[in-house]
Amino acid sequence: MDALDKLSEIFKKFPGIGPRQAKRFVYHILQENEEDIAELINAISNIKRGVSICDKCYRYFENKNKQMVVPCPICSNTSRDQSTLMIVAKDIDLLAVERSRAYNGVYFVLGNTVPILDEEPHKKIRQGELLYRVEELTNLKEIIIATSVNTEGEHTAFYLNTLLRPYKEKSGFKITTLGRGLSTGTELEYSDGDTLKSALENRH
Amino acid sequence: MDALDKLSEIFKKFPGIGPRQAKRFVYHILQENEEDIAELINAISNIKRGVSICDKCYRYFENKNKQMVVPCPICSNTSRDQSTLMIVAKDIDLLAVERSRAYNGVYFVLGNTVPILDEEPHKKIRQGELLYRVEELTNLKEIIIATSVNTEGEHTAFYLNTLLRPYKEKSGFKITTLGRGLSTGTELEYSDGDTLKSALENRH
Amino acid sequence: MDALDKLSEIFKKFPGIGPRQAKRFVYHILQENEEDIAELINAISNIKRGVSICDKCYRYFENKNKQMVVPCPICSNTSRDQSTLMIVAKDIDLLAVERSRAYNGVYFVLGNTVPILDEEPHKKIRQGELLYRVEELTNLKEIIIATSVNTEGEHTAFYLNTLLRPYKEKSGFKITTLGRGLSTGTELEYSDGDTLKSALENRH
Amino acid sequence: MDALDKLSEIFKKFPGIGPRQAKRFVYHILQENEEDIAELINAISNIKRGVSICDKCYRYFENKNKQMVVPCPICSNTSRDQSTLMIVAKDIDLLAVERSRAYNGVYFVLGNTVPILDEEPHKKIRQGELLYRVEELTNLKEIIIATSVNTEGEHTAFYLNTLLRPYKEKSGFKITTLGRGLSTGTELEYSDGDTLKSALENRH
Numbered sequence: 001m002d003a004l005d006k007l008s009e010i011f012k013k014f015p016g017i018g019p020r021q022a023k024r025f026v027y028h029i030l031q032e033n034e035e036d037i038a039e040l041i042n043a044i045s046n047i048k049r050g051v052s053i054c055d056k057c058y059r060y061f062e063n064k065n066k067q068m069v070v071p072c073p074i075c076s077n078t079s080r081d082q083s084t085l086m087i088v089a090k091d092i093d094l095l096a097v098e099r100s101r102a103y104n105g106v107y108f109v110l111g112n113t114v115p116i117l118d119e120e121p122h123k124k125i126r127q128g129e130l131l132y133r134v135e136e137l138t139n140l141k142e143i144i145i146a147t148s149v150n151t152e153g154e155h156t157a158f159y160l161n162t163l164l165r166p167y168k169e170k171s172g173f174k175i176t177t178l179g180r181g182l183s184t185g186t187e188l189e190y191s192d193g194d195t196l197k198s199a200l201e202n203r204h
Numbered sequence: 205m206d207a208l209d210k211l212s213e214i215f216k217k218f219p220g221i222g223p224r225q226a227k228r229f230v231y232h233i234l235q236e237n238e239e240d241i242a243e244l245i246n247a248i249s250n251i252k253r254g255v256s257i258c259d260k261c262y263r264y265f266e267n268k269n270k271q272m273v274v275p276c277p278i279c280s281n282t283s284r285d286q287s288t289l290m291i292v293a294k295d296i297d298l299l300a301v302e303r304s305r306a307y308n309g310v311y312f313v314l315g316n317t318v319p320i321l322d323e324e325p326h327k328k329i330r331q332g333e334l335l336y337r338v339e340e341l342t343n344l345k346e347i348i349i350a351t352s353v354n355t356e357g358e359h360t361a362f363y364l365n366t367l368l369r370p371y372k373e374k375s376g377f378k379i380t381t382l383g384r385g386l387s388t389g390t391e392l393e394y395s396d397g398d399t400l401k402s403a404l405e406n407r408h
Numbered sequence: 409m410d411a412l413d414k415l416s417e418i419f420k421k422f423p424g425i426g427p428r429q430a431k432r433f434v435y436h437i438l439q440e441n442e443e444d445i446a447e448l449i450n451a452i453s454n455i456k457r458g459v460s461i462c463d464k465c466y467r468y469f470e471n472k473n474k475q476m477v478v479p480c481p482i483c484s485n486t487s488r489d490q491s492t493l494m495i496v497a498k499d500i501d502l503l504a505v506e507r508s509r510a511y512n513g514v515y516f517v518l519g520n521t522v523p524i525l526d527e528e529p530h531k532k533i534r535q536g537e538l539l540y541r542v543e544e545l546t547n548l549k550e551i552i553i554a555t556s557v558n559t560e561g562e563h564t565a566f567y568l569n570t571l572l573r574p575y576k577e578k579s580g581f582k583i584t585t586l587g588r589g590l591s592t593g594t595e596l597e598y599s600d601g602d603t604l605k606s607a608l609e610n611r612h
Numbered sequence: 613m614d615a616l617d618k619l620s621e622i623f624k625k626f627p628g629i630g631p632r633q634a635k636r637f638v639y640h641i642l643q644e645n646e647e648d649i650a651e652l653i654n655a656i657s658n659i660k661r662g663v664s665i666c667d668k669c670y671r672y673f674e675n676k677n678k679q680m681v682v683p684c685p686i687c688s689n690t691s692r693d694q695s696t697l698m699i700v701a702k703d704i705d706l707l708a709v710e711r712s713r714a715y716n717g718v719y720f721v722l723g724n725t726v727p728i729l730d731e732e733p734h735k736k737i738r739q740g741e742l743l744y745r746v747e748e749l750t751n752l753k754e755i756i757i758a759t760s761v762n763t764e765g766e767h768t769a770f771y772l773n774t775l776l777r778p779y780k781e782k783s784g785f786k787i788t789t790l791g792r793g794l795s796t797g798t799e800l801e802y803s804d805g806d807t808l809k810s811a812l813e814n815r816h
Contacts, residue, residue, distance in 0.1 A: 002662070002674035003655065003658040003659050003661075003662040003663055003674055004659065004663060004672065004674060006655050006658070007655040007656060007658075007659050010651065010652050010655050013640075014637055014640055015633070015636050015637070015640050016633060016636070020597075020598075021627070021628060023704060023707070024627050024628070024704065025626055025627070026659065027672070027702070027703050027704060028625075028626055028627050029656060029659055030659060030660075030663060030672050030703075034660065037656060037657075037660055039622065040622050040656060041653050041656055041657060043615065043618045043619040043622055044619060044641060044649060044652060044653055044656075045649075045653060046615040046618070046619075047615050047616065047619050047638065047641060047642060048642070048646065048649055049615075050614070050615040051615055051616060051642060060616065060639070060642050061616075062614035062615055062616060088392065089392075090393065090639070091639050091642075092393045092635060092636065092639060093392040093393050095635070096392055096393050096394075096395055096400065097392070097400055099397060100395075100396075100397035100398075100400035100401050100404075101397065102397065102400055102401035102404045102405075103400075103404055144404075144407055146392060147392070148386075148390065148391040148392050148393070149386045149387065149388055149389060149390045149391075150389060150391065153391075153392075176407040176408055177407060177408070178385065178386050178400075178403035178404065178406075178407050179383065179385035179386070179402065179403045179404070179405065179406020179407050179408060180385045180386050180387065180388075180403070180406075181382065181383035181384045181385030181386070181387065181402060181403070181406060182352075182353045182382050182383070182384050182385070182387055183353065183384065183385065183386055183387040183390050183395065183396075183399040183403075184353055184384075184396045184398055184399050185353060185354060186352065186353045186387050187352040187353075187354065187357075188292065188293075188297040188300055188301070188350060188351070188352050188357075189294065189296045189297050189300050189352070189428075190300075190428075191300055191304075191387065191388075192304075192387075192388045193303060193304035193305065193306065194304075194388055195387040195388050196300065196301055196304035196306055196307075196382075197304050197306035198383065198385060198406075199382035199383045199384070199385070199387075200304075200306050200307055200348075200382065200383070201306075201383065202382075202383020202384075202385060202402075202406040203348055203380040203381060203382050203383050204380055204381070204383060206458070206470035207451065207454040207455050207457075207458040207459055207470055208455065208459060208468065208470060210451045210454070211451040211452060211454075211455050214447065214448050214451055217436075218433055218436055219429070219432050219433070219436050220429060220432070224500075224801075224802075225423070225424060227500060227503070228423050228424070228500065229422055229423070230455065231468070231498070231499050231500060232421075232422055232423050233452060233455060234455060234456075234459060234468050238456065241452065241453075241456060243418065244418050244452060245449050245452055245453060247411065247414050247415040247418055248415060248437060248445060248448060248449055248452075249445075249449060250411040250414070250415075251411050251412065251415050251434065251437060251438060252438075252442065252445055253411075254410070254411040255411055255412060255438060264412065264435070264438050265412075266410035266411055266412060294435070295435050295438075296428075296431060296432065296435060299431070393632075394632075496800065497800075498801065500801045501800040501801050504800055504801050504802075504803055504808065505800070505808055507805060508803075508804075508805035508806075508808035508809050508812075509805070510805065510808055510809035510812050510813075511808075511812055552812075552815055554800060555800070556794075556798065556799040556800050556801070557794045557795065557796055557797060557798045557799075558797060558799065561799075561800075584815040584816055585815060585816070586793065586794050586808075586811035586812065586814075586815050587791065587793035587794070587810065587811045587812070587813065587814020587815050587816060588793045588794050588795065588796075588811070588814075589790065589791035589792045589793030589794070589795065589810060589811070589814060590760075590761045590790050590791070590792050590793070590795055591761065591792065591793065591794060591795040591798050591803065591804075591807040592761055592792075592804045592806055592807050593761060593762060594760065594761045594795050595760040595761075595762065595765075596700065596701075596705040596708055596709070596758060596759070596760050596765075597702065597704045597705050597708050597760075598708075599708055599712075599795065599796075600712075600795075600796045601711060601712035601713065601714065602712075602796055603795040603796050604708065604709055604712035604714055604715075604790075605712050605714035606791065606793060606814075607790035607791045607792070607793070607795075608712075608714050608715055608756075608790065608791070609714075609791065610790075610791020610792070610793060610810075610814040611756055611788040611789060611790050611791050612788055612789070612791060
């Protein structure tokens with residue numbers, strides 16, 4: 001396989017990229033000058049070198065001086081509420097919640113969702129790490145399961161609920177899920193019963 | 205204008221129908237047999253003859269015996285809670301809420317939303333009729349403003365809020381809006397700040 | 409079933425209309441005044457009364473004085489070339505060709521396309537009528553098979569070709585199909601091999 | 613700016629990539645193992661190292677032994693017809709034509725299209741290189757202008773036509789454009805007049 005095809009094959013594995021766009025990426029890079037390409041290669045190299053995975057919440061974060069592994073800025077921020085833990089599936093979900101500036105607790109990144117009918121769900125997500133973290137947070141008052149409202153997200157929420165129940169009974173924290181209702185852009189006419197029911201219950 | 209163009213022009217005024225689909229409707233009708241066409245004409249005639257507009261909530265409803273105008277089945281149903289009034293923009297919104305089986309109060313159909321910067325908003329919606337109905341419901345405890353979560357829907361909610369405030373102060377009912385949060389299908393990663401904030405507040 | 413549902417059911421059979429839009433059509437009609445509804449009913453009635461099917465090309469056309477059945481204006485227009493016959497699947501295809509002002513021959517409307525694997529294709533299209541018309545046009549020099557470039561369109565072209573071959577050999581007319589190539593909006597990068605091959609052959 | 617943002621900024625400049633997908637690419641890379649990342653970096657490095665730009669047609673091509681610059685395999689293939697030159701806007705258009713196996717001449721890659729109202733069109737495309745190539749091909753019989761059928765593609769064809777006219781008159785080659793007609797998937801009913809006109813002219 002030649003160099004063009006080789007790179008195109010790699011880009012095809014990027015999320016959401018088909019063969020046509022992979023090829024377009026290759027030509028995009030070909031048109032760049034040496035400096036831009038060096039910058040891209042550098043940025044890719046740096047990402048593993050300069051990025052650590054937090055040993056509390058398991059999110060990726062910038063950590064220039066990697067000699068000493070420390071928790072990420074959120075987990076080590078003493079003004080964040082350590083008694084509330086939000087479980088999200090992916091780093092990118094955590095970023096969305098941070099962007100909203102509506103949450104001041106800490107996080108745990110599962111790394112994945114649990115597919116329905118999966119026979120070994122504990123291998124799909126950071127299950128051991130989650131349970132360790134839950135026990136480590138001795139002052140835990142609430143776990144917020146923050147998964148998407150689709151089949152796999154709801155199944156993951158169900159799985160986590162079952163998994164965490166014994167810990168909840170032992171430690172006395174509560175388990176909550178994000179409130180449902182009308183989201184931005186929702187038109188009443190197209191809303192399903194579940195959404196409308198929640199929107200009515202949460203009216204204020 | 206010939207008969208084909210004439211009918212096509214009328215179909216072009218149907219909501220969401222462009223010139224091509226209007227023409228396709230015409231050919232669809234041409235291919236129908238006499239019986240089907242008679243049935244269509246009949247159904248259209250019956251709709252004005254057999255359908256009344258409720259003099260309480262202003263929705264359209266089936267009323268075969270039109271000699272006596274009565275309120276619609278919802279407004280005349282004594283098991284519905286007459287102390288809660290939900291204001292919706294359109295009949296079709298009312299149908300969505302009824303389908304959810306989550307609401308047992310009564311309704312008022314505005315007939316429209318209030319466009320931003322509209323100089324005569326009271327002419328766009330059934331304003332006089334709404335105020336009359338609000339005064340008529342002597343036992344009113346809550347008005348739910350149930351508009352869509354888009355620019356015009358939120359502007360309409362704002363307009364109604366201002367309009368109803370004096371009545372609220374006089375009569376002591378409260379004014380609420382539908383709860384916001386994650387709706388069915390919402391992915392966390394794509395959620396805006398407002399939606400996430402509400403979803404967090406309404407967690408349970 | 410009540411009058412609202414009845415009309416909504418009929419609209420659901422219109423091409424491309426789902427249950428939601430059918431309902432929206434019903435409310436659209438409810439909001440119309442008596443005059444508009446009378447106009448709609450009139451237009452629907454007139455369409456069968458004022459529209460004939462041409463006994464030459466089988467297209468629908470305006471024919472106010474239906475006492476005497478005559479061919480449609482195209483078929484009876486002596487300045488149109490009666491030695492070229494274009495076969496189209498639907499009235500709406502004929503309209504598209506007429507709009508282009510690129511064709512001066514006569515037409516035949518099949519009424520349908522022939523689905524692949526259909527066991528009785530002669531019942532799907534106006535086969536007998538077509539063969540009668542082909543024999544009637546004694547001076548026929550060319551038949552243009554003008555079907556869409558999709559699976560069913562191409563299968564129909566193949567079927568017609570086989571059907572008309574014996575007549576072609578007897579009468580000496582030729583059978584052609586529309587030229588393929590780049591159509592308006594086509595981007596080279598996304599073109600398939602067949603289209604590019606034709607575009608190269610038809611370069612000028 | 614941290615390493616995550618840095619890489620995300622670079623991906624945002626990739627064709628068709630917005631901020632969300634750029635971020636998803638970053639997390640995709642973070643989840644890869646060291647080996648996969650080394651492979652990606654390698655593939656990017658190789659692309660400039662192992663890929664040359666042909667000094668005849670200006671397309672990118674695999675050239676492992678870059679010590680000696682040679683024309684690309686197409687330009688140096690003696691069985692390709694050197695008397696026919698196809699001008700395309702982009703490498704990716706050339707690939708589409710090669711895939712069709714319908715063309716056996718040589719190419720010239722402009723590198724771009726000419727925007728309408730551009731004041732310095734000669735700076736947008738490889739104009740000098742094209743004119744040099746046209747004079748170099750002493751046996752040239754035809755230039756095929758193969759641009760997309762959209763505003764910018766058609767303007768580029770017009771610009772090239774004007775540019776090449778003096779050379780055409782001097783050297784006696786002809787200038788053609790790709791044939792228009794129905795492309796794969798085209799439905800008659802939705803075809804514009806230009807396409808139908810060409811499809812009729814190119815019928816066969």
